[in-house]
Amino acid sequence: MSHRLTTDMLLPMFQNDVLACLDDGAVLDVQGLRLAFSTDTYTVDPIFFPGGDIGDLAVNGTVNDLAMCGANPLYLSVGLILEEGLAMEALKRVLQSMKRAAAAAGVTIVTGDTKVVPKGAADRLFINTSGIGLLHPHIRISGSRARPGDRIILSGTMADHGVTILTQREKLHFDSPVKSDSAPLNHMVKKMFMASRDIHVLRDPTRGGVGTALNEIAIQSQVGIHIEEDKIPIAKEVSGICELLGFDPLYLANEGKLLAFVKPDHADRVLAAVKRDSFGKEACIIGEVVADHPKKVVMKTRIGGSRIVDMLAGEQLPRIC
């Protein structure tokens, strides 16, 4: 629905070349300087959850969107919507978490705005972060640059954030509690660029998960994508909860993972660079780009069959980030 709202209504309305790229952020040329500019609004419910809260999510999310443009994130803005009656302690905790996350990512929060709305007009706390980054020189990253042969790297286990929010919201308590993977990915991306400039696509599979992100890239690049289920890292507990509740982890959100499409002969060295980052230890090559079945994602299943991984049909879970 969100995808259709974007393509059917928002894009035609505001049509311009930059917006039409449909990447995680816009890449702008300002007097010869290549800047990335990105925005994201966070409405996650609950606002505190194992592994993070709405504050670090809001900082990491925009840091990652900039990093996915191939940029070094520099500056963030913060726009707060506070519901009247929100506990000051909760607000303080969220702001402290934003401060820590900004320090960890190495970005500076330079401007902000706060709006307080009457009780009932918003649910506790919404945060918008926008960010500016500077593009690494000679880097060209876009969802439209995937080429047959490209290897696809996933930087770690999938669905951790999505499963965490779902179980928290449904008040489900499991013996082995899972936690959100909320993390900044800009340091990882920097290491990757040092290993190779032949990275074609970067995408953080947030809302809609790995399945949606791969479909978007297949469409943007007009290529087919082939992945193998048994190569996709997933935590045992996450997989167990998904089976139990009937969720497909391919469509659940990640908040500290990236997909990278890399020229085949550079894939191993980029994978090694990802693994050197503290958030990339479990990275794997999960598949490759193919000339067959353009605009379709096909997965070889664990039992050896083949399954089309569709764009998520129906409604996505709201307030997952």
Added chain:
Amino acid sequence: MSHRLTTDMLLPMFQNDVLACLDDGAVLDVQGLRLAFSTDTYTVDPIFFPGGDIGDLAVNGTVNDLAMCGANPLYLSVGLILEEGLAMEALKRVLQSMKRAAAAAGVTIVTGDTKVVPKGAADRLFINTSGIGLLHPHIRISGSRARPGDRIILSGTMADHGVTILTQREKLHFDSPVKSDSAPLNHMVKKMFMASRDIHVLRDPTRGGVGTALNEIAIQSQVGIHIEEDKIPIAKEVSGICELLGFDPLYLANEGKLLAFVKPDHADRVLAAVKRDSFGKEACIIGEVVADHPKKVVMKTRIGGSRIVDMLAGEQLPRIC
């Protein structure tokens, strides 16, 4: 309350030199390029009102914040929070209004994000806009640069937006309907800079109105401010409604007006430049900066007395912008 939240909690939390300037946006040096970066969230209730809607307000607001930094606004991001069940027609109308406002201001919307929250978790539609502008060369604008002798220009009538929202919300219908002054000010600022570089402060008196903006500047610059009530332009109907309802128009929001502090011998030519802009026809010099009573705003009243114009005490009206 909003001012105290900012100074007591947000600033200490995120302390850095740029944020501490407390101007409408941040001025950044990115590899020798001077950029302005600003963010604002719009929660105005009602979302449609005479003279505008939440859409053009959100575009004009961030355009103006950038212009008040002395920048030429270039790019905007848009972050939407939509309440489930919001009429598609209403959304479309708001987006079309944003599109028109962006075209009028000459800015491009380059990136965006949409979050849909369940019914009751937000009130219809909130919009965050963030923006990037390029600073006019040799321009140094800041709320801390007001100097004794500076003349203070107000670009037109005050309190139009505030009175419009108040009367709409209270369902008060008057014979001569007032309307919001929502307008882009960047073209006006450009004309002003062509007339003089000795403009020290620019500020759009939005939330809190002219009274709050002048107090903020007096504090930032550690100067006194003297204004004359009978020189402040105000529409007859607005003044009448304020008297009737007991509002002080000095504290009501404007969304298409600016205050400029200008070196005395350049004031007339800057005033003439403001008046040449279609949104500045009723501009006046309303007072000057004085060495006396630092950090205080004193107004010579219409009947010849003197009154201290305080920082607004108590709660500001929520959801005015």
